[in-house]
Amino acid sequence: MMDSALMLDVDAIRAQFPILGRELHDGKPLVYLDNAATTQTPEPVLEAWNDYFRRYNANIHRGLHTLADEATAAFEQARDTVREFLNAARVEEIIFTRGTTEAINLVANTWGRANLREGDEVMISAMEHHSNIVPWQMLATSLGITVKVIPVDQRGVLDMQAYQALFTERTRLVAVTHVSNALGTINPIREMADIAHDHGALILVDGAQAVAHARVDVTEMDVDFYAFSGHKIYGPTGIGALYGRYELLDAMPPWQGGGEMISRVSFDDGTTFAAPPHKFEAGTPAIAEAVALDRAIRWLTSLHFDLVSDWEQRLLTHATERMQSIDGLSIIGQAPEKCGVISFVVEGAHSQDIGLLIDQFGVAIRTGHHCAQPLLRSFGLDATCRASFGVYNTLEEVDAFVDALERVLAMVR
Structure with missing residues (x-):
């Protein structure tokens, strides 16, 4: 063969x-x-970036002119490309962020602050990048939650027995890396998701080191949140994405306020928010970066x-x-x-x-x-x-x- x-x-x-x-x-x-x-x-990604600025640079959504229409279409096509890449069920489950770090902070400051109470537990692993440690420690300081750590053996493998033993009735979320950036260890995400769900907890996965090296299927893995960065996958810096199950995103409050994330703003009646994903994308997004990320994903998957x-x-x-x-x-x-x-x-x-x-x-x-x-x-x-x-x-x-x-x-x- x-x-x-x-x-x-x-x-x-x-x-x-x-x-x-x-x-x-x-x-x-x-x-x-x-x-x-x-x-x-690669050149195709550089060309996509240049093409945006040379041909249809404009702010997206709400514009009635041709350039705005073209930029909006390209931006939303990028969202659908990410959806297909991760095999998410709905395009509304894809939120553009500045990268994995911002995506994790978004979950911590929206889902976390809305759902975690003093004494609740978030479980992370000993092999996490600081971006999947510090946000939960910050919540521990402000909300009084407990951060538990899954140990790692001397091979760099998670102790799955210890993982199961760490769960209690107060465990609300597991936040774990798919692939360790320091060791290269690939974690058994589907198994971890099944165990978390059996205990009534959600699971968030840091996929920054995984997406460029192996096929990622959020549906097959049955994860609740999945985050990655464009610059780890042959794309530009300053762009990434968060996948979240729609029912979770729909119930989460927004994190940042501004344009685009609203349905209506009034001095008399206050503000009502847009539906996901726009509820979490305040202000002008990284349009060129999203267009280039789209091309990077298409380039990589073609291989x-x-x-x-x-x-x-x-x-x-x-x-x-x-x-x-x-x-x-x-x-x-x-x-x-x-x-x-x-x-x-x-x-x-x-x-x-x-x-x-x-x-x-x-x-x-x-x-x-x-x-x-x-x-x-x-x-x-x-x-x-x-x-x-x-x-x-x-x-x-x-x-x-x-x-x-x-x-x-x-x-x-």
Whole structure:
């Protein structure tokens, strides 16, 4: 049987990313392995962005002229593209946000403040990004709720027995990442959703690290909220989306007030609010960003997710095998189900030094705590180096990264 990854034309994909042709530091080709932080942007997405500003730049909704009609149609088409991408039941279940962080804060400050009471519990995991920790801690301070933490073992796998045991009659919400940005661990979301629902709780999923690497189906996973960011999926910064079950969104109060999110405003009778999703989209939205996100999603899905996943697993396997041969190097997080992220530390070498020096060889990786300080502390660490892969990376780039890493370590140890 033919290896399906061989059917992915990585050279043709790379040709669509102008930035990948850059050379750094005296002619060294760029090897970009910081995809968990931000993916690069292909030409079709750049063209969609430019086309908006060149041809139909206008404010959306309520305008009667041609440009406003065209901009509105493109914006709402982007919403439907996200709906189809996530397999949501209704287009009204898709809210545009500035990204995953704003989406989680929206749920915390609307559903959370309307439904949580002192003594209620929100459950998160030890592997969460700060954006899925801090909003709940802020609610704990202001509302008196309790934030419970699902432990993670030394492989970087959630303790599912502990997860089940943490539920009480006061547990109202589970807020968990689909894929860990620091470890690459893929969490069993459908199983977690079933357990949460069995206990009468809702589940919110941070999908920032999942959407670019595997097919996401919010209906099949039976989640109540799902959030992601455009810049993690070959799109622009400043745009993302929140999926929410319509009956939940309809009952939630708005978060921000302003234009577009109203039905009627009166000094005498007060304000009545629009229906979802517009109730949660006050003011002029990121129109160009939504148009570009639409194109990014269409571009990525045209590659077929099974091929993308297979290729990225090959990159991960090859990098892991080569890195395991380096003396003193420890890979942090070796879950059986894992996306293309490798966090590592090297005995006798500071992560920041490695990151700075490997950049001189044209290799871009991320160092630090990755906005996951509690997780790293559970491993006894303050920082790691992180290499993360995208669909345009190659086996040759993996080799260039490992070769550069070995040269850097020879310098610092």
